[in-house]
């Protein structure tokens with residue numbers, strides 16, 4: 001009896017030691033040197049509105065030179081003026097480019113080459129241009145599936161292609177992909193949108209493995225519902241089910257979300273999330289993603305099972321919302 005207990009204890013200790021040894025082996029690979037934004041060239045796609053604009057302001061406040069990218073010129077100009085108010089020295093510049101990042105990769109590469117001639121090689125690229133749509137799978141216009149993939153996915157591939165070669169030559173750089181909590185969990189009405197945001201995660205994992213030896217770090221940000229012009233627009237066409245589900249969490253301010261994204265990108269963290277539920281989702285969906293810190297790995301190893309257990313509550317309540325909506329709709333159809 002005591003023999004068995006001793007054996008179990010010894011095995012436990014051996015497992016813990018083996019785990020600590022493993023962590024020790026990977027630890028030099030986990031933490032890059034934080035990037036200083038002072039004098040750095042930061043490109044923000046979707047920088048004329050919402051989260052992108054707040055990200056640009058945050059970087060500008062830290063001394064960066066900014067290239068803003070979006071389509072609508074008058075909104076770009078307005079954003080440029082707003083950002084310039086936050087300058088911390090008189091050398092700083094905000095340069096804006098009107099281009100559609102979802103079309104014509106060669107053209108996106110050309111304009112970013114011009115931007116690099118003006119403000120120097122890109123130190124950080126933040127892919128924030130994106131849009132969303134909510135509706136039942138068979139009711140969404142099929143063109144929406146194509147548009148969302150073009151803007152949210154290809155619109156992040158093209159700017160990244162335009163900067164990655166120079167980053168590899170310089171052996172430095174940061175690239176951020178702005179996904180969404182809907183890129184961690186598929187929710188009612190987001191069949192078109194979620195697919196594009198999940199796609200960014202796959203792109204980011206593969207690319208990170210390629211560029212890590214070149215000292216380039218990728219961040220995938222998973223913002224919650226955030227109070228932006230884009231969110232207000234989406235809210236107008238949202239299904240009732242999606243509205244009720246999103247009531248499970250609060251709407252965040254874009255400044256708060258942007259500060260977190262910039263902070264995590266500077267540190268080279270692979271995953272960036274906001275709030276307690278955002279943090280839980282990040283742990284729960286960490287899978288086999290790149291390691292950013294020992295603490296993060298330990299937390300995942302210890303908490304993942306428990307978080308999966310807690311997720312049952314959310315899944316059940318979402319299913320319940322959707323069933324109730326369906327029953328209500330069928331009743332009202334019978335009455336007509």
Ligand SMILES: NC(=O)c1ccc[n+]([C@@H]2O[C@H](COP(=O)([O-])OP(=O)(O)OC[C@H]3O[C@@H](n4cnc5c(N)ncnc54)[C@H](OP(=O)(O)O)[C@@H]3O)[C@@H](O)[C@H]2O)c1
Pocket residue numbers: 045046047048049050051052069070071072073075099100101102128129130131132151152155178179180181222223224225226227228229230231
């Ligand atoms: N707000 C949220 O609740 C939320 C939550 C999770 C994730 N996100 C993601 O965060 C990102 C920003 O969202 P947001 O709500 O801040 O959006 P937003 O207010 O609608 O701003 C979108 C920005 O992207 C630009 N853009 C859109 N399509 C473009 C294109 N084809 N080429 C170049 N620029 C383009 C827009 O400018 P033009 O229209 O002038 O081109 C604008 O500057 C998106 O990727 C979104 O999916 C948002």
Ligand SMILES: *[C@@H]1O[C@H](CO)[C@@H](O)[C@H](O)[C@H]1NC(C)=O
Pocket residue numbers: 072073074075
């Ligand atoms: C560009 O944005 C302005 C200001 O929001 C708006 O009035 C205008 O209609 C937009 N132009 C286009 C072509 O969408």
Ligand SMILES: *[C@@H]1O[C@H](CO)[C@@H](O)[C@H](O)[C@H]1NC(C)=O
Pocket residue numbers: 227231232235236251
């Ligand atoms: C979203 O729409 C609902 C009405 O359907 C409204 O009550 C709510 O305030 C809107 N939220 C935002 C942020 O626009």
